[in-house]
Amino acid sequence: MKQTFAIAIGGAAGQGVATPGDIFAKIFSRRGLSLNAYNAYQSIIRGGHTLLTIRTGPEHVSNMGDRIDLLIPLNQDTMDRHLKLLTSGAACIYNAETIKPGSAADGVQLCPLPVSELADISRNKVAQNTLAIGAGLHMMGIGFAALEEALREQFKKKGESVVVENVGVARAGYDYAAAHFTAFPNPLPKTEKRYAVLSGNIAMAMGGAAAGVKFYCAYPMSPSTGVLHWMAAHARKAGIMVRQVEDEIGVINMAIGAAHAGVRSMCATSGGGFALMSEGLGMSAMIETPVVVIDCQRAGPSTGVPTKTEQGDLWQMLGAAFGDYPRLIAAPLDIADCFKVIPEMFNLVDRFQCPGLVLCDLLLSEGRLGVDPKDLDFNPAIDRGELITGVNGNGNGASAAIATNGGYKRYKITESGISPRAVPGVPGHIHTVATDEHMEDGVLISDEFTNPIKRRAMMEKRMRKVVGIEAAVPPSTLWGPRDAEVTLIGWGSTKGVIEEACEMLNEEGISANQLQIRWLVPLHGEVILELLKDARQTIIVENNYSGQFARYLRSETSFVPDGNIRKYDGEPFMPHHIVEAVKEQLAGKTKLSVPMHEIMV
């Protein structure tokens, strides 16, 4: 078992849960520790209950894990909800003056802080938080200098006196722990690695900037709003036009308008907004103007649970827009992949002149991961495909007389289905694009006349791109021993937790391997069938009620797994959920496991 350490900080929204979280995250990542953070919260600005889990360790930490080593409840509610989750070896640091502990399991260390003795609480409203950080770091075996540096950065905007005040309070907590609490047996190590800590939303936004996105627009919707926030804050430095639009219908249409002018254009939303974008996606496909749309899934249907995760939009995405049309759908596997998938997607949609959809979810969008800065490559390959941009000059100097059509056909029928795309402003390539069916030159075949032969030729031209898309996208591979006793199949964000469940199963003597799907379209069904043909027991793991991926896989390949593990309570899987479900299925007790989430948030 790899060494990890998890802290959970809980309180009401507005109580300042985020700041200690940021400080711990900074200190861990600067020690060269990997980290994964997940914030369980509600759609409320003040009040409610928030529980932030930060799990760290010297090796890659891919998910929130099963165990809380240190609980820091900032209010009674948090204590009441979560103390019972702690097991032997864990500790709980709390304000002895405002919070009463309940009964803890054997071996759990209760660490009460006499807050008003240690800090002037009339001056410092969040003294209990800072004391707890100091105490906690001492118990983890981390020197005070790291904390001082982090506090300095955190508060430097507020002036030196605030910095000094907070460092003093943190020091008091640190020293108090040294005198009164037992440190954890394994001090947190240091490594030579360096990490950037970021959310999936920031990763996708930065991935967009790296891909050369010049136009980004959105309408705020959790959990996608972080993409908009990063884009807006960095727009001027990155040279990106960022617009907040009146609704998601406007968003997709505006994004396509910008793309049509010749820039890379992107937008993000969640399920409800994506529903409004459906008709626009069809336009992108029909006029063959590429656009990238991100859907950060949250628990549905309808407004659903805005702050909770789910993988419930797959069929909406598969069914988005009417008619048949080429497109791509990718589900990033983790937060680093959220960055990487965007430039990849842009190269593909530019090449194939069609919409590209990124199916993310709250777990990745709002979770945080320590990522090797080398994986945030701002110099990726950029392939704009067959794009004609002002080869004859950008149009400014050209005279009106040469602006004839020059025989250019926007929708020229080709073997690949791809027709060279000229953007407005280029002389000699004038044409009109249309959402009505059209001929090679763009003239409609829907109004004055229809023509079955031409319609068929245009359908086949567009759909031929699918062959190219399939060849351009690599199929998934099987991770782990080929002859494993059980094969776990997942897609997108469940990669990390399934991976850890496989490790745990293997340690318990149950050999397990994993097939994680990143590209939903193209799916490469044949390759999947080949990979699964010798599998001994197959189980599909997904974060939704009806087994959306299982149904999709069956519809594409006729493959039916031996069992399913599903979760639709709004919270992500924890590794033990999967391990226990696999065991009950191997024992023949059930074919459908729905693990119960033990953490009540």
Place this chain on the structure above:
Amino acid sequence: MATSVQRASQLTMADLKGRVDPDWCPGCGDFGVLAAIQKALVELQIPSHNVVAISGIGCSSNLPGFINTYGMHTLHGRALAVATGLKLANHELTVLVTGGDGDGFGIGGNHFVHTMRRNVDLLYIVMDNQIYGLTTGQTSPTSRVGMKTKSMPFGNIEAPVNPISLALAAGATFVARGFSGDQKHLTELIKQGIGHKGFSFLDVFSPCVTYNHDNTYQWYRPRVKKLEDDAAYDAADWTAAMEKSLLWGEEIPIGKFFERTDLPSLHAAEPVLNEGPLVHLDPRVPPDVARGFIEELM
């Protein structure tokens, strides 16, 4: 709108003739609007490859197919959103948005209001026939109370929207009304609308001879009165414009209701465009800037 005027008398009406002839019903008001647009472009000598005509869906929205400029025939009601994106990505282009009353004030009403308040630099021409033409004659948002259509056979009981008042209230910086039956006047308004740096709204009475037997050429002709003929009318006076916009009946004003030139258009207000249109910017984030983005996270 910003335009680059080329050497005189090069662009001709013949250059602007589309690949196919319009398929509108004989006598449809939209013919007059198309001709007026073509005349205005010839008079302004804007190179046709720098013009983009963008429309939604409807009889009137078929216009981009009938003119030899770049064109986009988008979705019902969405032309203004598409046009905003396109203009922001390449503000050197002259953008004309053309469509119908259903397209613009019904399904596209939300974009209509927001594009005006944003002052996007484009000319929006609505061929207002007070009916849904393409779908064979249903009530539109500008159909008068009492008008009988296939969708309201016993007469419309909903008050129509007043596009001119709405545009004024939403902050449009150029607001005008034309009549397809008065070509010369309409051409002049189109030229002014193109010249205006900001959002120009031009509502055009464009009779549907097939489905609207109430608002015909004969009905309009005695009623329309040019604001320009009233020497005392000041198009810089918003309140006066609002008052005029409410006139409907024996006298219906056409012409320029309102123009203000003191507000920057959206692209002019956006510092990201200081270096030029987005389409000409280097797609790469400079290495030192990229490094800064990553260091923020460490």
